[in-house]
């Protein structure tokens with residue numbers, strides 16, 4: 001297993017030479033891992049998030065590692081704001097002359113029972129994850145990719161069984177996957193491929209800090225239920241992203257790759273259901289069929 005400090009990529013080291021990439025939320029976690037791959041494979045990578053200072057710090061740290069590509073921080077961008085997105089995409093196209101690759105990684109949510117989510121709370125999560133991803137795709141297409149082609153990857157979230165405790169995000173991400181299916185057909189004439197990577201539960205410091213004690217719950221209750229019996233790493237997500245972005249995936253568009261250690265195919269105990277819970281029975285059931 002590679003050490004964190006020396007890990008780069010399993011791919012050919014000039015794979016993205018001369019390409020310009022934009023990774024939203026590229027200063028932390030999974031996004032940062034995607035940036036390391038792309039820059040170590042020769043791309044010029046622009047990173048953006050709401051916190052511009054954090055992006056500058058990450059860019060300096062990554063450039064000090066001596067990649068063949070380069071990392072640069074873009075202007076502060078809140079993907080909930082259309083004008084921020086328009087400015088970010090213009091900045092990349094004007095300053096670097098292209099936008100060949102877009103990774104919509106920025107996103108997030110809060111944990112809550114659905115019954116307690118306010119209208120604004122629901123809107124905030126949908127605006128971030130569904131509307132934000134749409135607007136980034138639309139601007140990248142209208143400002144560059146329509147005439148020049150390109151490749152887009154949207155990061156979603158395990159949503160095959162819904163996601164009790166984070167319903168708003170799972171619904172928004174399912175929307176992103178469905179949007180991707182429409183866009184892959186609409187934009188194929190422009191030689192734009194668009195796909196999704198759907199991570200399961202991935203250890204990232206920033207991500208887990210955000211959840212406080214719920215992070216511990218993931219480790220204690222959810223890990224034993226995962227077929228892989230462990231969390232995923234950010235690097236396991238970024239290598240799937242890079243494969244989708246590269247020319248070897250030239251016939252792949254509209255797809256969703258799950259990076260989840262098989263977690264989509266088992267029922268994860270995302271919320272605790274009390275033992276006394278029993279749906280009213282219609283017909284006959286022997287006692288042994290109930291808890």
Ligand SMILES: CCCCCCCCCCC/C=C/C(=O)SCCNC(=O)CCNC(=O)[C@H](O)C(C)(C)COP(=O)(O)OP(=O)(O)OC[C@H]1O[C@@H](n2cnc3c(N)ncnc32)[C@H](O)[C@@H]1OP(=O)(O)O
Pocket residue numbers: 107108109110111112118119120121122124125128157163164165166200201202206207208210214217270271
């Ligand atoms: C035991 C539980 C198990 C749960 C299931 C586990 C499954 C795990 C698998 C998935 C793991 C996923 C990991 C990750 O995604 S890692 C990335 C984590 N990082 C983030 O999420 C950060 C980004 N998130 C945000 O910025 C926010 O969550 C948000 C998108 C909502 C934006 O917040 P912001 O503060 O900017 O929002 P507003 O100020 O505009 O407020 C809008 C309304 O939203 C309400 N809100 C915001 N935060 C919360 C909260 N923590 N709890 C409840 N409500 C919240 C806020 O109150 C506003 O509504 P009102 O005006 O009505 O109050």
Ligand SMILES: NC(=O)C1=CN([C@@H]2O[C@H](COP(=O)(O)OP(=O)(O)OC[C@H]3O[C@@H](n4cnc5c(N)ncnc54)[C@H](OP(=O)(O)O)[C@@H]3O)[C@@H](O)[C@H]2O)C=CC1
Pocket residue numbers: 024025026027028029030031048049050051052054077078079080105106107108109128155156157158198199200201202203204206207210
């Ligand atoms: N870790 C996990 O288990 C999983 C994560 N994911 C998804 O993967 C992506 C990366 O997560 P991860 O690396 O773990 O966590 P991070 O918290 O490190 O990444 C989220 C990034 O998104 C940026 N961001 C959040 N909201 C906005 C916004 N409104 N506008 C612009 N940028 C924003 C953040 O930067 P800033 O705060 O500076 O804006 C941050 O860099 C997210 O979409 C997450 O939901 C999906 C499944 C599982």
